[in-house]
Amino acid sequence: MDFNFMSASIPLYIKAAKMTLDLAVWGILSSLIIGFICALIGYYKIKILDKIVRIYIELSRNTPLLIQLFFLYYGLAKLGIKLEAYTCAILGLAFLGGSYMSEAFRAGLEAVSKIQIESGLSIGLTRWQLTRYIILPQAFAVAVPALGANAIFLLKETSVVSAIALADLMFVAKDLIGMYYKTTEALVLLVLAYLILLLPISIFLTYIERRVRHAGVGN
């Protein structure tokens, strides 16, 4: 392995890691918001909207991110809607992640038992208070592991955006391979870069899971 080449490439990887992280943060945040809203719509069976949410979730989960990105970047351009690659990437991640996050939140909401809801009602809470103080905290505690797994999944999925010419980690690695044929070096650095990004997140999530465990359903 050419270590000189590798150390010389590190600044490129740092720059690309910033792009990957940037996409992941915005992608995950918007997925959480979309997922949260969709899950509540589904849980409270809000008319018409819940059908739309159902269609969205099936569409999003059963099509690959790559195809979604191509549609946003090339497909919409043909229709006259030209979006920047960066915008497309975040839209694509949000579109994909929203459904996964929604299902995770939904599972948490469904896990709140009937007796908890009835207890909340029997002390005179309104529907809103019941949701705010009983249902959401308990649902969140159940949903955290799945939400965390989805966040990691989305960060890894960002590697797809190199396909629409965004300079993320994957893009840089492919570039270096293409230009210098340093395949092994470029890929080792790529693996290391993702590990460095993901390991702290995994550890942080394990910590959070432990913190919320006592709030879980049942005793």
Add this chain to the structure above:
Amino acid sequence: MAKQSNEKVLEVRHLNKKYGETVVLPDFNFEVQRGEVVVLLGPSGCGKSTFLRCLNGLEEIQAGEIKLNGQIINADATKWHVVRQKIGMVFQSYDLFPHMTILENILLGPIKAQGRDRLEVLQQAEKLLERVGLLDKKEAYPSQLSGGQKQRIAIIRALCMNPEIMLFDEVTASLDPEMVREVLDVMLELAQAGMTMVIVTHEMGFAKAAADRVIFIDQGQIIEEATPELFFTSPKSERAKKFLNIFKFNEQVS
């Protein structure tokens, strides 16, 4: 017990409850005076728990009216949260909120639903906790408590709302035998303090000790209604005799 007045706290007229085509309560009539303790007895599936749940709107009723202090409470489904602040209810399963401490469990209703002053509620909560001997558990989480302790907290949580009436739905049914007593003692003390109570239970000894009136229900209908002395010594109906015999057998065996 001479504590009750002639003031009706709760009045139920022609209550009809169906699950789809199945009629659970065809035509139920019922009333409770202030300070009275009424125990509902009957075989499982006779509708006594369902009736209790109808009283605070957890079950929708198909016909009839429910009055609290003379006011009809079942006309407007959107007002139930206000009515429920005056009707305390304790369930069979431990129903404390697992993500909150004992104190938070007790304070939630009074502060959020009733909008009362935190300090005032806190004082009342601590006084109640002391009364049942659980003040030292106020910062604990429900998972750290035994079943009996949890049920005593559930009773306090309802009491801290200053309800007009308390409903108990088989609150000792899922407790280990050695914990039943500590919960019944709290209820007995409440009864003696003059709380209006409607209790569904299978604890015959407790019914004898605490009840002013026993109502025996079978297939959604009131079969017999009497003082506990009369009901337990000389039940009139065949069904009540059969029901009591089963329990006599249980007592002899155990």
